[in-house]
Amino acid sequence: MLFRFHNLIISALFLLVSQLSADDTQAREIFVEAILAEGSEQTALVESLSTTASTLVPDFLEAWKRGDIFLLEADGSAAPTPLLEVEPEQEGGTPTYFRVIDGEEMAAGSFDPAALEMARPSRKTRRVFTMTIDLLALSTPNVQERADAALKLGLKRDDDILPKLILLRETETEPSVIEALNEGIAVSMLSHGTKEGQMDAIQLLRDENSIAGLDALKNLRHDLNDGLATHPFSEEELAKLTASIASIESYISWTDFVGTCFRGLSLGAVLLIVALGLAITFGLMGVINMAHGEMIAVGAYSAYISQTVFYSLFSESTFALETYFLFAIPFSFLTAALCGFILERTVIQFLYKRPLESLLATWGVSLILQQGFRLIFGAANRQVRSPSWLLGNVEIFDITFGFNRIFVIGFAILIVFGTWFLMAKTPMGLSIRAVMQDPQMAAAMGIRINRVRMMTFAFGSGLAGLAGVFLSQIGSVGSNLGQSYIVDSFMVVVAGGVGNIVGTVISALGIGVTDQALQPLLGPVMGRICVLVAIILFLQWKPGGLFPSKSRSLD
C-alpha cells in the first residue's frame, strides 16, 4: 500500500520516456544542457524551459528534484550522459534506466549502475522550479490549473512576470481564468503599477473580495505610512485604500462566521456520535461506563481490521480502498456490540444496584482493554485510510466544506434517527423503556429484563463502535483513542439531561458550536476550558440538565 502513490509518479515518468514530439525534443535538449550546466547558467536554462510547449517539463523537474536523475560518466573527456532512473514496480526488483536525451532504455549490463552518480540541482536552481512549472501551466488546457497558476504568479509581484500576465489576459477566453488573471495582475500592480493602475487594482480587489490580495493592500498601506511607496497617495486615495481593506476584512469575518457555524455543527456531530452510545448505557441504564471510550476504540480498530482484510482479499486496489469503509460501518457496530455484550454478562450485570461501583469496575476494564490493544495491535497507532469520497472539499464563497465533515453531519442525523426509531417505534424500544423506568414492574409484566438489559447495553456499545469508525477518519487509531473523548461524552450526556436523547442532541450541538465560536477569540485551550466551566455553571442552574427526567420519587 505504501507504494501506490509512487506508482503514479512512475507511470508519469513512463510517459516521459515514451513520447516524442518536436517540442519534447527541444525540451530534452535543454534538460540535458541544464543538468550538465552549473550555477546561474543552470538556472537560466531551467527558466528557459518555460518557453517550450513540452508537457514533460513538470515531470522532469520533479524527477530531478527527487534525485532520480543520474550521470553516467563517459570515457575520456566526453560529457557524461544523464539517465533517468525508474524504480521497479515490485519491491526488491532492479531499477531501469532511460537516457534523458532520447528516452531510450539502457540495456542492462551495458553499464555499471553502481558507478552512476546522482545529479542534483543546485539550491538556486530549485527555487526557479516552481515558477517555471507555473509559467508552463499558463498554457495548459486544464482550466483549473491555468487559473491557479495565474493567481500564484500574480501573487509573486514579480516585475518580469507582470507583462506576461497582461499579455495573456488579452487572449484568454475562459472566464474563471480571466478572473484569476485579473486578481493576480491587480496584486502585482499594487507593487509595480502606475498610480492609475494601483487605484484600479484597489477597486478590483475590493469588488472581488480578494482574500489573497489583502496582504498586498496592507503592505501598500505600510509602505505609504513609512514613506517607502513609489507613488505618494492623497488623503482621498488613502481613504479608498483603507476602505478596500476594511471591505475585504468584513468579508473575511462574514466567511469566518459562516465557517465557524459549519465547523461547530461538525464538531457537535462528532460529539453527538461519541456520546449517543453513552446516552444509552449511562443515561438510560445508569451504568457509569468508563469503558465507553474503549468501546469507541474497538470500533476504530474494527475499521482498521476491515481495511486490512479488504486489502488482503482484493490486494491494494482502489476498489478495496473505496469499499472497505462501507463494510467497516456494520462490522464495527457488531464487534463493539459483542464486546459490550461480553462486558455486560461478565461484569455489569452484577452492578445494576451499585452504579457508583460500576464506575470503578468499568474503569478497570478500560485499563485492561487499553493495554490489550497495545499487546494485540502494537504500541504504534494504526493507519486507517480514507476512501476518496471522504477526501477533498467544496469551496463556496471562500468557505471550505470538507467532505468528511459533511459526512459526519449526515451520519449523525442517520444514527440519531435510527436510535429514535428503535426506541419510540419498535416493541424492543418499548420494553427497553419499560425496564429502564421500573425493572420490577417490567419483570412482573413478563418482560425478560435480563435479556433487555443485555441487548440495550450491547446496542449502546455498538453505537460507540460506530463513533470509532468515524473517528478513524479524522484522527489516529490508537489505544488511547477513547480516553480523549470520555470526559466530553459524559459532559454532553449530563448537560443534556440523563435519560433524554433529544437533550443529548441539543447539548452536543450547543457544545460544538460554542467551542468553535470561542476558539478564535480565546485560543483552542481556553475555549475548551470555558466550555467546561460553562457546563459546570449550567448544571448549578439546571442540575438535571436541559431535559431533566421527571420523577416524584426522592433518591
Added chain:
Amino acid sequence: MIKFSETQRSLAGIIAVTFFLVVAMPALNLFGSEGSFLHISDYQLNLWGKYLCYAVVAVSLNLLWGYTGLLCLGQGLFFALGGYAFGMHLMLMIGEQGAYKSALPDFMVFLGYKELPAHWIPFKSLSFSLLAVLFVPGIVAGVFGFLAFRARIKGVYFAIITQALTYAACLLFFQNSFTFGGNNGFTDFKTVLGNEIFAPSTQRALFFISAVYLSLCLFLIWWLTKTKFGKIQRAIRDSENRVRFSGYSTTTYKLIIFVVAAIMAGIAGALYVPQVGIINPEEMRPSKSLEIVVWVAVGGRATILGPVIGAIFVNWLKSYSTYHYPEYWLIILGALFVLVVLFMPNGIVGLPEQLKGFYRKHRFRFQQKKEAAAEA
C-alpha cells in the same frame, strides 16, 4: 474472652500504624545496618514518604466518599493545588542557583519574563505559602462545593462534574501562558526551609512529618466517627433526604466536609512535592483522581485504615510491576479493580470478615448435608 468494641479496635490499629510509621521505620532506616534484612534504605524511606502522602489523599477521599457518600472524582485537583502552592515557594527558594543564575524561576526566564508576575511575589514568604497550602484548595472546594450542594447536585452528577472540574484545571495548568510552568510544572528544587532538599536527613524529616501527619488525620477521622457530627455525616450518606427533613442543613454539613477533605489533600500535596521533586498538571488528570478512588475501594471504604492500606498496596504494586512486568502492569491493576469491585466489596480490610462469612455459610451447608445424610 475480652470483646473489644469497634472503636477500640480501630484505635488500636491506628496506634499500631502510627508506631510502625513514626517510630519503627525511621529507626530501621537510621540504625539498621546496611545490607541487613531489616534495614530500610534512604531510597525505600523516600518511596514510602511518597506513599504516605498518597495515603492521606485516600483518607481524605474516604472521608467524603466512605463516610458521607460523596464520590469526588477530582480529589487529585486539591492534592495538586496544595502541591503547587508549596511548589511556588520552593521555586522561589531556588534563588539564583537555577540554570540561568537568575532570581526568576528557570521556566520564566526561557519564556522571556522580565520580572516575577504579581501573584508570585507573596510566595516568597514561607508563612504565606503555608497558608496558601490550606486556603487555595479550601477556597476552591468551598466555592465549588457551595454551588454544587446548593443546587443539590449529588451522586453520579456530583462525580461527573468534579471530574470536569479537575479536567478543566488540568487543561488550564498545562498552558505555558498560565505562569505555572505548563507541562513541565515545577522541578529542580534546591532547598526546603533552608535545608538541602535531597540530603538524607531532609528526606528523613519529611518522611517523619508525613507519617505524623497521616497519623493525625487518622486520629481525626477516628474522633469524628464518635461525634454527633460523624453520625450526621453517615446519616447523610445513608439517606440524605431524611436528614434534611429532620431539620439539619445537609448542605452545610457536606460543604464543611468537602472543604476539610480538600485541605487535608492539599497538605498532603505540599508534603509530596519536596519528596518527589516535581509537581506538574499530570496530577490533575481525571485518571489520577480515579486512581485515588480505586485506592480507597481496594483498601476498603468507610473503614479507617482501609484507604491507607489500599493506597500503599496499589502504589507498591505499581512500583513493583513497572519494574518487573512493565508490559502488564495496566492489566494487573485493571484486573485488580474489577475483582475488588465484584468480589471484595469491602476491600482488603473486609476480606477476613468476608472469608469468615464464606466459611460459616459453607460449614452450615456442610452440616445440613451431614444432617440430611444422617436422617436418611
Added chain:
Amino acid sequence: MKFLRGVRAGAILSAGALLGLQAQAEEDDTVKVGILHSLSGTMAISETSLRDVLLFAIDEINASGGVLGKQIEPVVVDGASDWPLFAEKSKQLLLQDKVAAVFGCWTSVSRKSVLPVFEEYNGLLFYPVQYEGEEQSPNIFYTAEAVNQQAIPAVDFLLEEGREKFYLIGTDYVYPQTTNLVLLEYLLSKGVPLRNIGGGLRRDADGEVISAGTYTPFGHTDYQQIMADIKKFAASGDAAVINTINGDSNVAFFKEYAAAGLTAEEVPVVSFSLSEDEFRSLPAEDLVGQLGCWTYFMSLDTPENEEFVANFQEWLATADVDGIEREGRVTCSPMVLSYDGVYLWKAAVEKAGTFDVDSVVKALESGISFDGPGGTVTTQENHHLTKNVYIGETLPSGQFEVIESFDEVYGEPFLKGTFSEE
C-alpha cells in the same frame, strides 16, 4: 479468638514494607547501565523503539567483548509516561542498582524531573531526543539535536526556497514554545516582518513578546478552526507552516490539512517531531512532499547506515525481549542518537579507563568522536554533539528523501537573545 482488626492491618503494612526491600546481588564481571523509557502510557509509542535500539547496541558491544572487559548488563525500567515516576525510577537506578550510566527520557518534562536526581547522586544520563535547549547539566549528555541543529537549518532552507510567511503551530509544552521564540528572533533577524509570522503573539505588560504561535493541548483532535486560519494566512502565497505538534495530534492535523485542500506545493509544512518511527502510525501518503529536518534519516546512503539498519533488523528478528515488535520496524534520528550515546559512553569509559562518572564526563568533554549511522558525531565541552544535519522530503513510503545537508553543525543550547535584527 478475635484478633484486633487494626493490628492485623498494621501487620499487612509491615509485610508490604518488607516485600519492598529487595537485596540486589552484584556480580563482578558485569557493569550495569540503566534504560529509562516509558514502555506504557502515552509516550510508549515513541520510547519503546529507543529501548529496543539501546538493547541492540548493548548486545552488539557485549558480543565484541564488552567495555573494559566487562559485559554490560542493561537494567530496563518503565517510566510509564508518569513524570514523578521517572524521578523515582532514576533514584532506583542510581541508588539500588548503582548503574554506571543511564540512557533515557524522551519528553522535556521527564528530563527536568530526573535532572535534580542525577545532579544530587552524581549520575550520568544520555538524552537522545531533539529538545529546546536552554539547559546544560554537568550530569547529562545531550546527544539530542539542539534548536540550531534542526529548526534553524530548516528555516534557512525555507527562506532560500523563497518562503516569506511563516505560521507557527505546536503542542503546548516547553519545546515548541521555546523553539518558536528562538525562531521568531531568528526570522526577525533575517528581515521577515512581524506581520508575516502567523499563529498569534502574546506579549507581557511591557509589550515584549513572550510567546509566538498557536498551541494546542496534548492529544488535541480538532484542527478545523486552526486550519481555516492557516488557509487565510496562506492565501497571499509563499507561506510555510512550522509544525511542532507532538504525537497523535499530527494525524488529525494533517487529515484536516488535506481536507482543507492545502498541498505541500502551496503551503509546505516542516515538522520537527515527526521521524520515520512516527510514520509507522501516521498516514505518510497525506504528508508526501512535506519536510522534515533531523541529524539522521534511515534513507541515508552510507555504508555505516546500511550496516546499522541491516544489523538492527537482524537483531530484531531474534531478540529475546518481552512484547518487542519485530515487523515493519524502521530507524530514526532519536534511535540513532541513543545508539551513538552508548558508543560514545563506551569510548569515554575506555579513554578514562574507569566507570567513574566524573572521569567519564571529563573524557566526554575532551571531545570523543564516533562514526555513527548518521555520520561522525563528536562530543563537545558543552555536553552537546557536533553532527550533520539533513533536510528531507517525505515519501509515500514514510521515508525521507534527503534534499539538503549541512555538515558538522556545532550544537549550541543557548540561543535566545543571540540573534539581532540586521
